[in-house]
Amino acid sequence: MSVRTGQEYIEGLRRQQRDVWIEGQKVDDVTGHPAFKRGIESIAELYDLQHRSETREPLTYPSPTTGEPVSVSFLQCRSVDDLRRRHEATTIYASTSGGMLGRMPDFLNAVLTGFAEAYDFFAQGGKHYADNVVRYYEYVREHDLCLTHALVEPQINRAQSPADWDDPYLALRKIRETEDGIVVRGAKMLATLAPFSDEVIVYPLHRLSEKEKDYALSFAIPLSTPGITIICREGYDTGRRHFDRPLTSRFDEVDAIVVFDDVLVPWERVFINANVELCNNIRSRAGLLDYAAFQAETRTVSKFEFVLGVACLIAEAIGADGFLHVQEKLGELVGYTEMLRGLVKAAYLDPVESPYGYVHPNMKPLRAATLLVPKAYPRMVEVLELIGASGLVMTPTEADLESEQIGPLVRRYFQGRAASAEERTALFKLAWDIVGEAFGSRQRLYERFYVGDPVRLSAIAYLTYDKEPIKERVRRFLNVHRVAGSSEIGR
Ligand SMILES: Cc1cc2nc3c(=O)[nH]c(=O)nc-3n(C[C@H](O)[C@H](O)[C@H](O)COP(=O)(O)OP(=O)(O)OC[C@H]3O[C@@H](n4cnc5c(N)ncnc54)[C@H](O)[C@@H]3O)c2cc1C
Numbered sequence: 001m002s003v004r005t006g007q008e009y010i011e012g013l014r015r016q017q018r019d020v021w022i023e024g025q026k027v028d029d030v031t032g033h034p035a036f037k038r039g040i041e042s043i044a045e046l047y048d049l050q051h052r053s054e055t056r057e058p059l060t061y062p063s064p065t066t067g068e069p070v071s072v073s074f075l076q077c078r079s080v081d082d083l084r085r086r087h088e089a090t091t092i093y094a095s096t097s098g099g100m101l102g103r104m105p106d107f108l109n110a111v112l113t114g115f116a117e118a119y120d121f122f123a124q125g126g127k128h129y130a131d132n133v134v135r136y137y138e139y140v141r142e143h144d145l146c147l148t149h150a151l152v153e154p155q156i157n158r159a160q161s162p163a164d165w166d167d168p169y170l171a172l173r174k175i176r177e178t179e180d181g182i183v184v185r186g187a188k189m190l191a192t193l194a195p196f197s198d199e200v201i202v203y204p205l206h207r208l209s210e211k212e213k214d215y216a217l218s219f220a221i222p223l224s225t226p227g228i229t230i231i232c233r234e235g236y237d238t239g240r241r242h243f244d245r246p247l248t249s250r251f252d253e254v255d256a257i258v259v260f261d262d263v264l265v266p267w268e269r270v271f272i273n274a275n276v277e278l279c280n281n282i283r284s285r286a287g288l289l290d291y292a293a294f295q296a297e298t299r300t301v302s303k304f305e306f307v308l309g310v311a312c313l314i315a316e317a318i319g320a321d322g323f324l325h326v327q328e329k330l331g332e333l334v335g336y337t338e339m340l341r342g343l344v345k346a347a348y349l350d351p352v353e354s355p356y357g358y359v360h361p362n363m364k365p366l367r368a369a370t371l372l373v374p375k376a377y378p379r380m381v382e383v384l385e386l387i388g389a390s391g392l393v394m395t396p397t398e399a400d401l402e403s404e405q406i407g408p409l410v411r412r413y414f415q416g417r418a419a420s421a422e423e424r425t426a427l428f429k430l431a432w433d434i435v436g437e438a439f440g441s442r443q444r445l446y447e448r449f450y451v452g453d454p455v456r457l458s459a460i461a462y463l464t465y466d467k468e469p470i471k472e473r474v475r476r477f478l479n480v481h482r483v484a485g486s487s488e489i490g491r
Contacts, residue, residue: 002068003060004144005051006044012145012198013040016224020195022232030195035235039252040196043146046093046104050144059089063142073106073295074113074141077359083348086110086291090298099303100251102446103192107299108147108201110291112137115271117356121286125275133271136220140199147220148197150188150258151205162186163211172202172260173214174274181266182273184217187259192450194230194256199223203272204279205452216279218272219265227263232256236438243398243426247433247440255442284464287354287363294361296451297344297369300377303447304337307380310431314388317424319417329383336376343369371461374454377447385435388428392435395428396421 004012010031020027022035030036049055050071060069072089075082093104115122116137123130140147153162153171162171169175172186188202203218223230237245237252272278282288311333315321321330347361347369354360385392400410401422416424434440448454 001142001144002063002066003050003071004047006041006046006048009044009047009144009146010040013196016198016222018195018224019229020232021230022195023234027195034239035232035237035252036195036254038237038249039254042097042101042250043105043193043196043253045096046101046106047144049092049096055092058085058092061085065138066142068142070141071106071109071144073109074137076113076117077291077351079359080348080351083294083351083359083361086294087298087344087348090295091302094299094302097251098247098306099299099301100247100306100443101253102296102299102443102450103148103253104299105146107292107295108149109140110295111149111201111289112140112147114288114291117354117358118286118288120356121278121281121288122271125272125278128267129271129273132268136269136271145198146193146196147199147201148191148194148223148256148258149201149203150191150194151203152189153206153215154187154189154257161209161212162215171215172217174217175214175262178264181264182217182219182270183262183264184219184260185262187257189257190255191230191258192255192446193253194223194258195232195254197223200228200258203282205283207280208276210276213274213276216272216274216276217270218279218282219270221263221265221269223258225263227261229259229261230256231259236442241398244429245433245437245439246426246430248437252439285355287356287360290354290360290363290366293363293366293370293451294344294347297340297347297366297373300369300373300447301337301341301344303377304333304340304380307377307384307434308333308337310427310434311380311384311387313427314384314391314431317416317419317427318391320387326387329386333380333383336372336380339372340369340376343372367461370451371454371458373451374448378444381435381440381444384431388431388435391424391428392432395425395432398425401425 014029014031020030027033031040050059059072061072061075063070072085075086077083090106093106115133119130119134122133156170157165162168169185170187172184172188174182175185176183191200199220199222201220204216208216233255235252235254236248240249242249311330315326315330320326343365346365350362351359352362396410396414401407411421414421414425419427
């Protein structure tokens with residue numbers, strides 16, 4: 001097999017019998033359902049890019065097993081140039097949506113590539129598990145599948161371990177082993193893109209304790225496997241015209257909870273089997289998720305640029321760009337965008353050798369990026385709101401503009417200093433999708449949480465930071481200036 005076209009991706013989804021639910025309705029064919037159809041078409045567009053003459057080369061490389069073109073998102077990097085290829089590919093994909101598609105298929109391809117490189121890591125649980133990971137990576141690469149991932153327990157009681165909940169089978173866990181595999185029960189969330197995906201990959205996000213051994217699992221499985229139910233959140237795409245909801249109508253990637261009702265996971269799809277230590281080390285030690293973090297922050301650069309662009313155009317369209325405080329706010333957005341771009345660049349221009357001998361992006365700047373984005377993105381949206389003001393709600397629809405009766409009045413009174421009524425309205429509709437719609441609110445939530453709880457991430461950044469050299473500098477300074485007892489401070 002080789003890279004798929006958008007049509008092949010859509011047909012793949014159509015062929016699968018899956019138990020997908022939205023707003024109380026079972027969906028027989030996601031590709032035709034109004035809540036999913038246009039989002040799926042946007043994902044299909046990403047697959048098509050792999051075949052276009054202008055993007056085929058940067059998005060593909062020859063498969064190490066067949067020589068056929070496969071997605072660059074599976075590239076195991078040996079050089080800065082390889083990292084640059086990954087960066088360029090994600091940038092091309094992200095530019096189609098202004099970075100608004102958070103879980104483009106290349107994200108989980110990046111996760112899987114990191115997993116496959118870390119053979120020795122998975123082999124600690126048994127060589128056959130490591131073989132499973134590598135085989136699965138090759139299978140997804142060669143079939144160009146679309147994956148979702150589900151890492152978090154249902155939000156039932158965060159004060160207790162799921163093992164101590166009244167029903168300890170609510171969060172996904174192993175209930176038994178058979179000759180054919182492990183049988184799992186319970187739910188995992190929050191699987192963005194689940195109704196658009198072929199398979200789900202599972203591993204835990206939070207640290208587990210020994211009593212959570214049966215929850216310490218990693219595996220991948222087709223979403224059409226009997227016993228799996230996908231319960232989607234409500235759809236945000238309600239069928240409005242592209243002009244009126246330019247983002248919602250294209251890029252609602254739909255989140256879901258995945259319920260496993262005594263599902264058999266075949267042995268060849270099990271990567272970690274009831275191993276707390278391995279699960280806990282996925283994030284902290286092994287460099288498994290470096291490519292994924294690189295993809296995520298590269299994608300976010302596109303989003304920052306996009307929001308900055310919208311803010312600049314709005315300020316110009318209504319003649320607000322000359323005001324000092326508007327310039328100051330736009331400058332703030334420039335600052336966030338360039339900080340993020342710089343962090344991502346530093347990650348691949350100053351790479352590290354992974355524990356498994358590959359060339360990886362440097363996680364120090366990428367971790368800093370994960371601290372920046374949850375604070376900067378909501379502020380960028382706030383600035384858009386402060387500059388757009390009433391124009392964000394006071395926009396006509398495309399139907400108003402087209403109307404023979406009201407159209408001339410609408411065109412007269414909705415023009416901007418530097419834009420026709422059509423241009424100004426299109427711009428403000430775009431901004432409204434970012435600022436005001438359910439789509440935009442979810443985007444804000446996404447940037448705060450998609451990589452984990454920002455509070456705990458920030459605390460982890462402090463706790464794991466190598467503080468000794470900087471503390472020592474301060475101690476030396478105090479010693480030079482002869483502050484009594486200063487050499488003992490912080491020891
Ligand atoms: C739009 C969106 C898309 C997402 N997509 C995906 C996806 O594709 N796949 C996936 O697996 N996940 C996804 N996530 C889930 C994401 O990983 C979680 O939102 C994130 O890890 C936080 O977990 P939570 O939402 O369950 O919050 P909770 O853990 O329930 O936190 C709720 C509040 O309680 C506090 N809190 C909870 N526990 C503790 C604790 N032990 N110590 C201190 N404070 C605590 C938190 O700080 C927070 O304020 C997505 C999330 C969003 C919002």
